[in-house]
Amino acid sequence: xxxxxxxxxxxxxxxxxxxxxxxxxxxxxxxxxxxxxxxxxxxxxxxxxxxxxxxxxxxxxxxxxxxxxxxxxxxxxxxxxxxxxxxxxxxxxxxxxxxxxxxxxxxxxxxxxxxxxxxxxxxxxxxxxxxxxxxxxxxxxxxxxxxxxxxxxxxxxxxxxxxxxxxxxxxxxxxxxxxxxxxxxxxxxxxxxxxxxxxxxxxxxxxxxxxxxxxxxxxxxxxxxxxxxxxxxxxxxxxxxxxxxxxxxxxxxxxxxxxxxxxxxxxxxxxxxxxxxxxxxxxxxxxx
Amino acid sequence: xxxxxxxxxxxxxxxxxxxxxxxxxxxxxxxxxxxxxxxxxxxxxxxxxxxxxxxxxxxxxxxxxxxxxxxxxxxxxxxxxxxxxxxxxxxxxxxxxxxxxxxxxxxxxxxxxxxxxxxxxxxxxxxxxxxxxxxxxxxxxxxxxxxxxxxxxxxxxxxxxxxxxxxxxxxxxxxxxxxxxxxxxxxxxxxxxxxxxxxxxxxxxxxxxxxxxxxxxxxxxxxxxxxxxxxxxxxxxxxxxxxxxxxxxxxxxxxxxxxxx
Numbered sequence: 001x002x003x004x005x006x007x008x009x010x011x012x013x014x015x016x017x018x019x020x021x022x023x024x025x026x027x028x029x030x031x032x033x034x035x036x037x038x039x040x041x042x043x044x045x046x047x048x049x050x051x052x053x054x055x056x057x058x059x060x061x062x063x064x065x066x067x068x069x070x071x072x073x074x075x076x077x078x079x080x081x082x083x084x085x086x087x088x089x090x091x092x093x094x095x096x097x098x099x100x101x102x103x104x105x106x107x108x109x110x111x112x113x114x115x116x117x118x119x120x121x122x123x124x125x126x127x128x129x130x131x132x133x134x135x136x137x138x139x140x141x142x143x144x145x146x147x148x149x150x151x152x153x154x155x156x157x158x159x160x161x162x163x164x165x166x167x168x169x170x171x172x173x174x175x176x177x178x179x180x181x182x183x184x185x186x187x188x189x190x191x192x193x194x195x196x197x198x199x200x201x202x203x204x205x206x207x208x209x210x211x212x213x214x215x216x217x218x219x220x221x222x223x224x225x226x227x228x229x230x231x232x233x234x235x236x237x238x239x240x241x242x243x244x245x246x247x248x249x250x251x252x253x254x255x256x257x258x259x260x261x262x263x264x265x266x267x268x269x270x271x272x273x274x275x276x277x278x279x280x281x282x283x284x285x286x287x288x
Numbered sequence: 289x290x291x292x293x294x295x296x297x298x299x300x301x302x303x304x305x306x307x308x309x310x311x312x313x314x315x316x317x318x319x320x321x322x323x324x325x326x327x328x329x330x331x332x333x334x335x336x337x338x339x340x341x342x343x344x345x346x347x348x349x350x351x352x353x354x355x356x357x358x359x360x361x362x363x364x365x366x367x368x369x370x371x372x373x374x375x376x377x378x379x380x381x382x383x384x385x386x387x388x389x390x391x392x393x394x395x396x397x398x399x400x401x402x403x404x405x406x407x408x409x410x411x412x413x414x415x416x417x418x419x420x421x422x423x424x425x426x427x428x429x430x431x432x433x434x435x436x437x438x439x440x441x442x443x444x445x446x447x448x449x450x451x452x453x454x455x456x457x458x459x460x461x462x463x464x465x466x467x468x469x470x471x472x473x474x475x476x477x478x479x480x481x482x483x484x485x486x487x488x489x490x491x492x493x494x495x496x497x498x499x500x501x502x503x504x505x506x507x508x509x510x511x512x513x514x515x516x517x518x519x520x521x522x523x524x525x526x527x528x529x530x531x532x533x534x535x536x537x538x539x540x541x542x543x544x545x546x547x548x549x
Contacts, residue, residue: 024464025377027531028464028465127526183347228384230381266344
């Protein structure tokens with residue numbers, strides 16, 4: 001049975017996200033997709049979906065929705081209070097939401113972004129093979145507003161049996177980012193490279209789906225000429241003229257003209273995307 | 289479309305050897321000099337080097353933009369023939385090609401890929417291999433006089449020179465559908481505007497440095513506007529196949545047209 005989900009409370013920034021829009025970077029199209037990819041996959045699995053199904057990604061304040069058919073929903077990622085028509089319900093586990101009931105994912109108690117997966121998945125129109133909202137270039141469904149309605153897919157059956165304890169990673173107290181130096185570490189002084197891996201940085205409130213901005217000591221350039229635009233990877237640590245490293249997240253531009261001192265291991269980026277403003281950040285040298 | 293694009297050369301915004309797998313990789317092969325296009329010295333070598341870009345990517349850098357375009361064309365040929373190790377993205381830049389999403393993420397796998405790349409003999413770019421996309425342009429932009437001054441010609445001469453040039457999409461970025469087009473001779477470089485405009489209309493045909501571009505949608509911009517393309521929605525339509533009118537390698541010719549009422 002297909003159906004629809006009505007947005008009752010859109011929250012500060014709630015978007016539809018799936019596994020992203022890979023393969024189009026040469027046209028200037030960001031990869032997009034859920035920032036906390038493991039949480040996205042786990043929420044889908046617990047809802048009985050393929051790991052790539054489209055879900056809602058909230059930001060700090062959560063959101064509330066009303067499905068028009070009975071649906072199994074999972075709220076995971078950043079822990080939050082979950083209610084169904086005002087009654088407390090489980091976080092991080094399948095919840096049965098009756099037709100017309102309001103599923104409310106409250107403000108994040110830790111971390112930033114909760115994920116709401118629905119059995120059958122959300123089915124807004126795909127763009128270049130993905131239903132993800134891309135906030136850099138505006139592809140995919142726009143951020144939700146109160147009253148929006150999203151199509152809900154056909155639920156294929158009962159969700160899989162749930163283990164007694166499902167390990168949702170906790171939002172970090174300190175974000176540790178292993179950095180592989182290059183491609184442009186030689187555009188920085190030796191002192192700057194030491195600073196990068198020894199100094200205390202913090203998550204800047206200017207961070208968003210495009211990048212994790214940092215506050216901390218500026219990295220001094222050894223070369224001050226202009227870098228011709230070049231391709232940028234997920235996790236690239238780009239250093240703009242103010243010298244404060246920016247770690248590129250899912251909606252990052254595909255080319256850029258500021259030097260990339262290093263690249264953060266992809267496995268560390270989900271935790272980075274759950275770190276709120278002021279969280280300490282430590283860049284460490286990655287092996288290999 | 290954001291300050292975070294961080295592209296100093298982007299239309300909207302203002303060397304120690306790299307190592308791969310511990311070994312510096314510098315080109316021994318390279319790009320043949322013949323027919324590489326105007327202004328390329330006979331002795332040109334691609335100067336190809338491979339820089340690390342994390343566990344899943346390699347950034348291949350060349351001495352000149354033409355060489356990067358030639359490498360990009362060769363990568364696409366080899367991928368079409370099934371001779372390229374699996375990669376998710378091949379992203380050309382001004383003087384680079386990024387190979388991202390390399391399936392073999394091991395240090396040995398990357399190093400082997402890098403060694404293969406530097407051994408390639410890369411044929412020079414052929415600018416006459418495929419038909420050109422024709423883009424109609426009304427040459428009535430507000431910066432025609434400034435561009436003419438930079439080129440040392442009169443404003444009346446700019447459209448003829450521009451429309452008489454065969455362009456090629458060197459790379460894309462800034463926004464989906466925006467291509468950085470090369471083809472103007474080296475002495476016809478255009479400085480960016482001292483003060484960027486807060487609003488450049490969709491379809492604006494603009495120049496900066498060695499590049500020509502057409503804004504696929506309204507955005508801030510610092511390039512010099514010499515004309516406009518009627519119907520700029522043709523540039524980018526994700527519901528169409530292909531979504532982008534201009535993708536890397538596409539040949540482009542601008543056709544002067546009269547203003548439509």
